[in-house]
Amino acid sequence: MTAGGALRADLEGLPEQLWTAVIGRDEPAAVRLVTAAADAGADGEALLLDVVAGVQHRVGTEWAANRISVAEEHAASAITDRIIAALARHRPAPPPGSPGRGRVTVACVDGEWHALPARLLAELLTLRDWRVDFLGARTPTSRLIAHLHRTNPAAVLLSASIPTHLPTAHQAVTAVQSLGIPVMAGGAAFGPDGRYARLIQADAWAPDARAAADLLERGLPTHRARQRQQIDDLPHLADQEYTFIRRSRTVLVRQSLAVMEQRWPAMRSYSTAQRERTAEDVAHIVDFLATALYVDDAALFTTFITWTADVLTARQVPASSLRLGLDVLAGQLHDHPRALTFLAAAAGALPSTPTRPGPGITA
Incomplete structure (x- = not known):
């Protein structure tokens, strides 16, 4: 969409056609669509931002909703990148000696x-x-x-x-x-x-x-x-909570996984892939918590946790399984009041029904 909320008339129908080509992994057709529009006189900015970027945004939305796979998302993003390159090659060269803006x-x-x-x-x-x-x-x-x-x-x-x-x-x-x-x-x-x-x-x-x-x-x-x-710039960093969590990331993940396995013995039967996925998910939680502490904004961490819960729900993994990871991490950080406050705020935004963890917190 344009800033005014409506797509230019000369581009009408092109986003859907381009989406079909991109999600169908038909790169030649995708490139032909955008270069033909450029040759027909379509506005370059609108073609780039309203059509190509709009299709890429849709790719991300469809992945988050679990309507396309990770592999499809990667393939579509790669095609989008090459479409942009094709448009750049297709663009007329500036006049010789043009000074430009800077x-x-x-x-x-x-x-x-x-x-x-x-x-x-x-x-x-x-x-x-x-x-x-x-x-x-x-x-x-x-x-x-x-x-x-x-x-x-x-x-x-x-x-x-x-x-x-x-x-x-x-x-x-x-x-x-x-x-x-x-x-x-x-x-x-x-x-x-x-x-x-x-x-x-x-x-x-x-x-x-x-x-x-x-x-x-x-x-x-x-x-x-x-x-x-x-x-x-950030005087709250004087409490060293961000520094401690960032430097202790590997230990925090390892200890959290050990405690989770004690509390949920079923984790012991996880496959190697499931254990790796769970470790990655705990690491993401630690990273986002550290960043929230860096900017001193609990909302950043809560937003990440609730977004993750939405992704889980789309994949039929109980979102409340995140609570276990938050609880276990809080146990590791009992001497860090800001971190505990942020963890509690995020946990409070999750569904309250307890459940066992899935094979990876963020499937």
Whole structure:
């Protein structure tokens, strides 16, 4: 959909056709659909954001609802990525000597492998005549800084989809700003209203690619280089709860699994795959709890737990099985009051009916 809520007339029907091709793993047909629309004069931004990005959003929604498998989701996402590449190759080259608007860098924070949102933004900015250096997924902060020393862009646009990457994003924002370069943050990790982007003192935040491009055109504030530490921005980190949980992650997962097995002997009969899945799920809980402590927001953790419960329900796994993991983890963190408060809030948002754990908390 466009910002006005309706799809352009020249693109009507294309999203459904593209969905059929993508979910059917018919990449040639998908590429033909979008390039034919481009040749017919379809607006490039609308084609990219309202059609291609809209289909990718549907892929995620269908996976969460358990209407497509993980394999289908991965295959569809890969095709979407190649559609974007095909559109980029299909785009007419700018006139020789065109100065463009300026140079910017687009990158995902280190650890963030959801590159499609950043890729879409990079392509949109290119359409708007920016010279874009797209560094891709999982960009180490050290390499980002080295790149900026060589290129000195007007701005850096950092993308993160998973909230557990917020501490790394904070480090990246601080490092870039120390060079005097402004940083715009974007992606689901920063919250629906950008609250976490403000918390880590990014210079700007945008809810989507169009808003980011519009904001960049209006101009970001010139950033005065200064040195600061994470504790300066987030004084609650002084209690060391985040640091302890982050450093103790492996031990917490191992101990939690041992206690869960004691409380539910049926876990002893789990297959290797089931045990690995359960360990991964407990690790996700620990990671999101640590991140919630980092930003001092219990809602971040509760949102993750309730989202996980919805995914479980769609897969016919009792959502209340999450309660066991939360209870066991609380037992490991009895000396950490903020963590206990966050765990209790999340547990209170779950169904109250007790149940045995499934083969993996998040199937």
